[in-house]
Amino acid sequence: MVSNRDIGRLLREISAYLEMEGVGFKPRAYQKAAEAVEAMEVPVPRLFDEGGAKALATIPGVGKSIAHKIAEFLETGRVAYLEEMKAQRPVQLMELIAIEGVGPKTARALYDALGVRTLADLERVARQGKIRTLRGFGEKSEQEILRGLDFLRQHRGRFPIGEAFPIAYSIEQRLRELDCVEKVALAGSILRRKESVGDADILVISKDAGAVMDFFIRMPEVAHVHGKGITKGSVRLHMGMDVDLRVVSRESFGAALNYFTGSKSHNVHLRRIAQERGLKLNEYGLFKGKKAIAGRTEEELYRALGLPFIPPELREDRGEIEAAQEGRLPQVIDYGGLRGDLQTQTDWTDGKHSIEDMAREAQALGLEYIAITDHTASLAMMGMDEDKLSRQMEVIEALDRRSSGIRILKGAEVNIMPDGLLDVGDSLLAKLDVVGVGVHSRFHQSRSQMTERLCRAMRNPHVDILFHPTGRVVLKREPYDLDLDEILRVARQTGTVLEVDAMPDRLDLKDEHIRKAVEAGVKLVIDSDAHATSHFGLLHYGVGQARRGWATAADVLNTLPVERFLASLKDGRKSAASGAR
DNA sequence: GCCGTTTTCGGCCCGACTGTTTTCAGTCG
Numbered sequence: 001m002v003s004n005r006d007i008g009r010l011l012r013e014i015s016a017y018l019e020m021e022g023v024g025f026k027p028r029a030y031q032k033a034a035e036a037v038e039a040m041e042v043p044v045p046r047l048f049d050e051g052g053a054k055a056l057a058t059i060p061g062v063g064k065s066i067a068h069k070i071a072e073f074l075e076t077g078r079v080a081y082l083e084e085m086k087a088q089r090p091v092q093l094m095e096l097i098a099i100e101g102v103g104p105k106t107a108r109a110l111y112d113a114l115g116v117r118t119l120a121d122l123e124r125v126a127r128q129g130k131i132r133t134l135r136g137f138g139e140k141s142e143q144e145i146l147r148g149l150d151f152l153r154q155h156r157g158r159f160p161i162g163e164a165f166p167i168a169y170s171i172e173q174r175l176r177e178l179d180c181v182e183k184v185a186l187a188g189s190i191l192r193r194k195e196s197v198g199d200a201d202i203l204v205i206s207k208d209a210g211a212v213m214d215f216f217i218r219m220p221e222v223a224h225v226h227g228k229g230i231t232k233g234s235v236r237l238h239m240g241m242d243v244d245l246r247v248v249s250r251e252s253f254g255a256a257l258n259y260f261t262g263s264k265s266h267n268v269h270l271r272r273i274a275q276e277r278g279l280k281l282n283e284y285g286l287f288k289g290k291k292a293i294a295g296r297t298e299e300e301l302y303r304a305l306g307l308p309f310i311p312p313e314l315r316e317d318r319g320e321i322e323a324a325q326e327g328r329l330p331q332v333i334d335y336g337g338l339r340g341d342l343q344t345q346t347d348w349t350d351g352k353h354s355i356e357d358m359a360r361e362a363q364a365l366g367l368e369y370i371a372i373t374d375h376t377a378s379l380a381m382m383g384m385d386e387d388k389l390s391r392q393m394e395v396i397e398a399l400d401r402r403s404s405g406i407r408i409l410k411g412a413e414v415n416i417m418p419d420g421l422l423d424v425g426d427s428l429l430a431k432l433d434v435v436g437v438g439v440h441s442r443f444h445q446s447r448s449q450m451t452e453r454l455c456r457a458m459r460n461p462h463v464d465i466l467f468h469p470t471g472r473v474v475l476k477r478e479p480y481d482l483d484l485d486e487i488l489r490v491a492r493q494t495g496t497v498l499e500v501d502a503m504p505d506r507l508d509l510k511d512e513h514i515r516k517a518v519e520a521g522v523k524l525v526i527d528s529d530a531h532a533t534s535h536f537g538l539l540h541y542g543v544g545q546a547r548r549g550w551a552t553a554a555d556v557l558n559t560l561p562v563e564r565f566l567a568s569l570k571d572g573r574k575s576a577a578s579g580a581r
Numbered sequence: 582g583c584c585g586t587t588t589t590c591g592g593c594c595c596g597a598c599t600g601t602t603t604t605c606a607g608t609c610g
Contacts, residue, residue: 018582024593025582025593027582028583029583029593033582033583060583060584061583061584062582063582063583063584064582065582065583066582066583100608101599101607101608101609102608103607103608103609105607105608106607109607136600136601136607137600138600140599140600141599141600141601349594350594350610383594441597441598441610442598443609
């Protein structure tokens with residue numbers, strides 16, 4: 001089953017190879033087409049089934065040529081055009097450019113001069129000191145590449161939750177529909193909502209294990225079957241991830257779910273507690289001697305151990321068991337708990353859809369308010385200058401007056417300059433409902449510079465929210481070097497809200513940072529950072545992340561109705577005074 | 582390769598930053 005994401009990836013790959021060849025403008029066309037495909041609500045394969053290549057060409061940014069390549073991909077699983085380019089320069093380009101600082105041109109230079117085709121080749125020539133001898137490269141670029149390789153290696157074989165979850169979820173849904181399946185559940189680190197996972201675990205109860213296994217290993221996304229028995233099947237998917245399926249008994253379901261969900265250290269701790277009570281805990285149940293005293297459900301299991309149910313997102317043995325024993329386990333925020341979204345981009349800058357479309361979709365998903373936060377001027381690629389922002393504010397006001405059922409707030413994603421000043425003047429900021437600020441350049445400042453930069457921005461009395469506060473990218477880039485304690489102190493002092501960016505490749509703040517923020521009494525919001533209507537559906541990743549950070553609804557301001565939300569922002573008194581009340 | 586109330590050719594988000602140069606190419610957002 002080919003997803004829009006798969007097609008997007010294909011188009012990006014073609015774009016990268018074209019860029020490596022130094023072709024002009026085409027890479028950009030494929031890039032845009034990839035973005036459009038990924039932003040589509042309708043599955044592109046269905047579009048193709050119903051209307052052929054002609055229907056594909058109705059996608060904005062997809063013309064005749066790209067439509068035919070998508071069609072070829074859907075029909076044959078490959079694209080000759082891409083294969084030819086690969087034959088021309090047989091480098092594993094997507095792997096190589098996954099390293100930060102390495103792009104298609106660098107990959108080409110390394111191939112042409114040193115024959116680098118794979119990450120292993122790259123590491124070898126870097127260690128041999130050959131890269132620094134090339135024209136245009138030096139010692140620093142060689143070090144940078146080695147650092148990038150190191151980072152990649154630490155995360156090898158891991159998949160961002162944004163890739164792993166949809167596939168696992170889709171498999172779970174299909175298993176659920178089988179007649180022979182009584183119950184099915186996702187387990188493992190996906191259930192714990194870890195930001196990246198190594199594999200997917202799925203449990204089922206079934207009278208006909210053989211039939212379930214047969215279905216499982218014949219799913220269209222299966223590339224290789226590692227093994228298939230009566231209770232366990234294991235496959236490798238085309239996208240590289242392994243999925244394990246286990247058929248368990250009704251009596252053991254809760255125990256198995258607990259065992260396979262982990263984390264390992266959480267389980268070890270639970271088994272120790274069982275031991276202290278003269279019990280034995282394993283994947284089949286909780287036993288007193290030979291007699292099972294719990295195991296059908298996780299609730300039952302925890303209760304028998306003298307504990308309240310501990311949500312999977314908390315099971316890292318980071319104090320959750322002690323908290324549960326002492327009755328101070330937090331009531332973490334619900335997946336349906338958000339009423340608003342405070343970071344959305346539209347076609348006024350780099351978003352795909354109009355303000356109206358975004359508002360309509362947000363409303364359809366049950367949100368009560370959204371802030372439109374397009375980029376500001378100094379983002380060279382696309383930002384709005386003050387005139388354009390002013391015009392947009394008028395448009396938003398008019399739309400908001402006309403709309404019913406959803407409140408549309410005037411906002412901006414204001415750029416924080418290297419010195420901590422903003423690229424929009426205070427008088428205009430004062431007129432916005434929601435001012436978000438973020439860093440988009442000069443990531444490599446010193447720790448003290450970056451810390452002071454963010455603190456200075458937060459001290460601006462109009463700044464409400466610090467967007468994606470640490471700049472990290474899952475499996476690709478560590479947070480900026482900054483003093484988080486100082487950031488939290490100033491956030492608390494100034495009443496600045498920190499964002500949990502729900503985009504699955506950002507998930508910024510990290511879970512441990514959220515927990516620190518919660519402990520410091522700093523308020524949070526969870527935002528989609530939507531650049532298309534389909535992105536509102538990603539908010540649950542942010543909620544999962546917040547749950548991993550022990551955040552309750554009270555810690556997350558966009559669980560509030562809109563007026564109370566606005567009133568709890570830094571300049572809330574202003575809003576409350578001027579707003580309808 | 583795509584697109585068009587400046588349409589079927591000639592444009593295509595572009596500036597900051599870095600490391601390498603001594604005027605620039607590549608990457609990033």
